[in-house]
Amino acid sequence: MKTALTATAKSPSFLTTNAVFIGRSLRHSLRNVESLMMAIMLPILLMLLFTYVFGGALDPTGNYVNYVVPGIILLCAGFGSSSTAVDVATDMTNGIIDRFRTMPIRAMSVITGHVVASLVRNVLATCIVISVALLVGFESSASFGGWLAALGVVVLFILTFTWLFASIGLVTGSPAAASGYGFILLFLPYLSSAFVPTNTMPSWMQGFANHQPITPVIETMRALLSGTPVGDSGWQALLWCCGILLLSLLWSAAAFRRKAGRR
Amino acid sequence: MTAFAIEVSGLHKSFGKTAVLKGLDLSVPAGAIFALLGPNGAGKTTLIHILSTLVAPDEGAARIAGHDVVRARNEVKRSISLTGQFAAVDEMLTGEENLRMMCRLSGLSGAESRVRSAELLRQFELEAAAGKRARTYSGGMRRRLDLAISLIASRPVLFLDEPTTGLDTISRRALWDMILRLKEHGITVFLTTQYLEEADELADRIAVINGGRIVAEGTAEELKARVGGEVIEFRDAADELLASIPTSGSAADVRKTLNEMAGLFPEGTRIGIRKPSMDDVFVALTGNYTNSADKKEAAIS
Ligand SMILES: Nc1ncnc2c1ncn2[C@@H]1O[C@H](COP(=O)(O)OP(=O)(O)O)[C@@H](O)[C@H]1O
Numbered sequence: 001m002k003t004a005l006t007a008t009a010k011s012p013s014f015l016t017t018n019a020v021f022i023g024r025s026l027r028h029s030l031r032n033v034e035s036l037m038m039a040i041m042l043p044i045l046l047m048l049l050f051t052y053v054f055g056g057a058l059d060p061t062g063n064y065v066n067y068v069v070p071g072i073i074l075l076c077a078g079f080g081s082s083s084t085a086v087d088v089a090t091d092m093t094n095g096i097i098d099r100f101r102t103m104p105i106r107a108m109s110v111i112t113g114h115v116v117a118s119l120v121r122n123v124l125a126t127c128i129v130i131s132v133a134l135l136v137g138f139e140s141s142a143s144f145g146g147w148l149a150a151l152g153v154v155v156l157f158i159l160t161f162t163w164l165f166a167s168i169g170l171v172t173g174s175p176a177a178a179s180g181y182g183f184i185l186l187f188l189p190y191l192s193s194a195f196v197p198t199n200t201m202p203s204w205m206q207g208f209a210n211h212q213p214i215t216p217v218i219e220t221m222r223a224l225l226s227g228t229p230v231g232d233s234g235w236q237a238l239l240w241c242c243g244i245l246l247l248s249l250l251w252s253a254a255a256f257r258r259k260a261g262r263r
Numbered sequence: 264m265t266a267f268a269i270e271v272s273g274l275h276k277s278f279g280k281t282a283v284l285k286g287l288d289l290s291v292p293a294g295a296i297f298a299l300l301g302p303n304g305a306g307k308t309t310l311i312h313i314l315s316t317l318v319a320p321d322e323g324a325a326r327i328a329g330h331d332v333v334r335a336r337n338e339v340k341r342s343i344s345l346t347g348q349f350a351a352v353d354e355m356l357t358g359e360e361n362l363r364m365m366c367r368l369s370g371l372s373g374a375e376s377r378v379r380s381a382e383l384l385r386q387f388e389l390e391a392a393a394g395k396r397a398r399t400y401s402g403g404m405r406r407r408l409d410l411a412i413s414l415i416a417s418r419p420v421l422f423l424d425e426p427t428t429g430l431d432t433i434s435r436r437a438l439w440d441m442i443l444r445l446k447e448h449g450i451t452v453f454l455t456t457q458y459l460e461e462a463d464e465l466a467d468r469i470a471v472i473n474g475g476r477i478v479a480e481g482t483a484e485e486l487k488a489r490v491g492g493e494v495i496e497f498r499d500a501a502d503e504l505l506a507s508i509p510t511s512g513s514a515a516d517v518r519k520t521l522n523e524m525a526g527l528f529p530e531g532t533r534i535g536i537r538k539p540s541m542d543d544v545f546v547a548l549t550g551n552y553t554n555s556a557d558k559k560e561a562a563i564s
C-alpha cells in the first residue's frame with residue numbers, strides 16, 4: 001500500500017474556471033423550461049399589450065409604440081435579471097457551494113457564471129422585444145451608431161442589475177426570500193418615464209421619478225433610438241449604472257466571503 | 264514529512280454563546296480510515312468545516328498534511344476533498360455532466376475529463392444513470408456520485424461527513440465497500456458517523472466526540488477493552504433482550520452479578536456472555552443511553 005501526503009493535482013486556469021461556470025449556468029438556463037418560456041413570452045406579451053391595449057388610450061395618434069419600446073426593453077431586462085437572485089440563492093443553500101469553496105479555484109466565479117448567463121438570456125430577450133416592436137410598427141430614425149450605443153446601454157443596464165440581484169441572492173437566506181426582494185425592485189420602471197412622461201404624475205411623485213436610476217437610462221435609450229440629442233440623461237445614466245454596478249460588485253464579494261463562516 | 268495526515272490541537276469554536284468545540288485534540292495517521300463518532304449536534308460537521316477551511320477556528324490550530332488550515336488555506340485545499348453532510352451535486356445536470364464539470368475544475372483537460380468521468384461512472388456503478396439528471400437520482404445514487412466527484416483528483420485526505428445517513432441498508436453496505444476500497448489508494452479518510460456499527464466496520468481508528476472534546480480514541484478493540492471484561496445478557500424465552508450488564512469478566516464477578524439478579528427476571532430467562540460492543544463503549548464513554556437508542560431508530564427509519 002502506498003501512502004501519499006503530497007498533493008499532485010493541478011488547478012485550472014482562471015479562464016477555464018470561468019468558462020466552466022458560465023457553461024454550467026447556461027445549461028441551467030436552457031433546462032429551466034418555465035423561466036425560459038417566461039423570458040421569451042414576456043417581451044412578446046408586453047409589447048402587444050402596451051401597443052394594442054394601452055397604446056390607443058395613452059396616445060391616440062398611434063405613436064405610443066415609439067415611446068414605449070425603451071421602457072419594455074428595460075422592464076424585460078429587469079425581470080430577466082431578477083432570476084439571478086434565485087439562481088444564486090439556490091446555489092448558496094445547496095452543499096455544492098461548500099465543495100467549490102474547498103477546491104483550489106476562485107469559487108466566486110460561480111457567481112460570474114450566473115451573471116454571464118443572465119447577460120446572454122437578456123440580450124436575447126431584448127432582441128425579441130425589438131423584433132416584435134418592428135413588427136407592430138416601431139420606427140427608428142437612429143443611425144447604426146445609435147443602435148450600437150443603445151445596445152451598449154442595455155448591456156450595461158443588464159449587467160448592473162444582474163450583479164445587484166446576485167448580491168440580493170447572496171444575502172438572503174433562501175431562494176423564496178431572494179425572489180421576494182427581487183420583486184420589489186421590479187416596480188421601479190413603472191415609477192419612471194418608461195410608460196408615461198413624468199410630468200403627468202403628481203408633483204411629489206415626479207421628484208422620485210425624475211431622480212431614480214431608470215429614468216435617465218430610459219431617456220438615453222429613447223434619444224438614441226429616435227436619433228435625437230441625448231443631453232444630460234446620457235452621463236446620468238452612465239453614472240447611475242456604473243455606481244450601482246460598483247457597489248453591487250463590492251457587496252457581492254463581501255457577502256460571498258462572509259457566508260463562508262456561516263454555514 | 265509528517266506521519267500524520269491531520270493534526271488538531273486545542274481547537275475551540277463557538278457560534279454566538281454556544282460553545283461547540285472546547286479544546287479538541289486529535290491526530291490521524293496518514294493512510295488510515297478514521298471515524299469520528301458522536302451524537303447529533305456534537306460538533307462533527309463544525310470540525311470538518313474547520314479542517315476543510317470553510318470555517319475559521321476561534322482558538323487552537325489544525326494542520327492537514329502539515330499545512331495550517333488558517334495560514335495555508337490554498338495548500339490545504341490542494342490536499343483535501345470534501346463530501347459534505349448534504350450531497351453536493353448539481354441537480355440540474357446529469358451525473359456525467361456533474362463529473363465532467365468537476366474534472367475540468369480539478370485541472371483536467373476536456374479529453375482527460377471524458378476518460379476520468381467514464382472510469383468513475385463505472386467504478387461507482389452509475390453507468391446506467393450517467394445521462395439522467397441528478398435530481399432524479401435516489402439517495403444512494405446521489406451519495407455515490409458525490410463520492411465519485413470527491414475522488415476525481417487524487418487528494419491525499421478525504422473528508423466524508425455522515426456518508427451513509429439516510430441510506431437504506433443495501434445502499435449503506437455498497438457505500439461501505441467503496442469506502443473500504445479507498446484504502447488501496449493510500450488515501451486518508453476522515454469520516455463522521457452517528458452509527459457505532461459503521462465506525463466499527465470501516466475505521467482503523469475511532470475517536471468519540473462528546474461535549475466538544477474527544478473523550479476516547481483508539482482502535483475499535485482498544486475502545487472495547489476500555490469498557491473491559493465481558494457483558495452478561497439476559498434474554499427471555501422469546502429471545503428478547505431484558506438487560507445487559509458489564510462485568511470485569513472474572514468468575515467471581517460473574518457469579519456476584521448473577522446472584523444480584525436472582526429472581527428479578529421471569530421463569531425461562533437465559534443468559535449469554537459476550538465481548539462488549541461499540542454500543543456499550545458509547546454508553547460507557549458518554550453516559551448517554553438515549554442517544555444510542557436514537558441512533559438505532561435513525562438507522563432503521
Ligand atoms: N452556523 C452556525 N450557527 C450557529 N450554530 C451552529 C452553526 N453551525 C452549527 N451550529 C451549532 O453547533 C452545534 C454542532 O453542530 P454540528 O457541528 O453540525 O454537529 P454534528 O455535525 O455533530 O451534528 C449544534 O448545536 C448546532 O446547532
Ligand SMILES: [Mg+2]
Pocket residue numbers: 307308309348424425
Ligand atoms: Mg453534522
